[in-house]
Amino acid sequence: MKPEEAFNWIVEEVLRRLEARKKRALVIFTGAAIGFNEVMPQIKKLIDMGWNFKFLLSNSAEYVLTPELIKEQLGVKEVILEREVKNPRSLYEDVNYFIIPTLTVNTATKVSLNIADTLVTNLVAHGIMEGIPIVAVKDGCDLKNPTRKQMGMDKTPPAYLAKNQEHLATLEQYGIKLVNSTDLLSSIENNKHSSDSISVDFNKKVLSRSDVIETGSSQGVMYVPSTTIITSLAYDTAKKIGVKIIKK
Numbered sequence: 001m002k003p004e005e006a007f008n009w010i011v012e013e014v015l016r017r018l019e020a021r022k023k024r025a026l027v028i029f030t031g032a033a034i035g036f037n038e039v040m041p042q043i044k045k046l047i048d049m050g051w052n053f054k055f056l057l058s059n060s061a062e063y064v065l066t067p068e069l070i071k072e073q074l075g076v077k078e079v080i081l082e083r084e085v086k087n088p089r090s091l092y093e094d095v096n097y098f099i100i101p102t103l104t105v106n107t108a109t110k111v112s113l114n115i116a117d118t119l120v121t122n123l124v125a126h127g128i129m130e131g132i133p134i135v136a137v138k139d140g141c142d143l144k145n146p147t148r149k150q151m152g153m154d155k156t157p158p159a160y161l162a163k164n165q166e167h168l169a170t171l172e173q174y175g176i177k178l179v180n181s182t183d184l185l186s187s188i189e190n191n192k193h194s195s196d197s198i199s200v201d202f203n204k205k206v207l208s209r210s211d212v213i214e215t216g217s218s219q220g221v222m223y224v225p226s227t228t229i230i231t232s233l234a235y236d237t238a239k240k241i242g243v244k245i246i247k248k
Helices: 003-021 036-048 059-064 067-074 105-112 119-130 146-150 158-173 181-195 209-215 232-241
Strands: 024-029 052-057 097-102 134-137 176-179 199-201 220-224 243-247
Touching: 024 119, 036 052, 036 067, 036 097, 036 181, 052 067, 052 119, 097 119, 097 181, 105 119, 105 158, 119 134, 134 181, 158 176, 176 181, 209 232, 232 243
Parallel strands: 024 052, 024 097, 097 134, 134 176, 199 220, 220 243
Antiparallel strands: none
């Protein structure tokens, strides 16, 4: 292999690994069933798109949804059960996102009140405090969800409904992105782009391809002096990994 070919291969491999690193998430299922059928094909699609997931089932999800069903529908071999976890840190230390496809009223309420008395609520609290992007499907925890009315669960007093909506609003204030089950796929992709955004000042005389890879390793903006020479390969690489180059 010629030196130039070897260099190009190394660059492409670095780009591939950088992109793969951005697609690592902890997927937390709690025991909500509403919206489950809608989110599963979207999670499968994300797997096909190259996302690397760890799947965690809460104690309630283990019985309501079952690990066998999760494995069958997603085509995965391993799911993690809450009762088996001995080292919570191993669940989140190498992920960039938390995804909660089924969020119960109980878990949503506890998180909004800063109660972290279970593994799941503890993990979510950690994610909030560490600034880890969290996307959660609200179908199961929103008492105003239309499916509840279809199931005959529409006798809730107004004051109780109002308190539920208050809790959901608090979750959003914490930075948790609440979405409908039908919007999970698009929300995760959009959230990935926005949460990966960076702003970098670059002050060298020449901006090369390797500079873009090293400095702009996640999507965002690189500000360079108006006198900086930007190579064509730098432009191409920036476009490929989603970095915008702006001259000051």
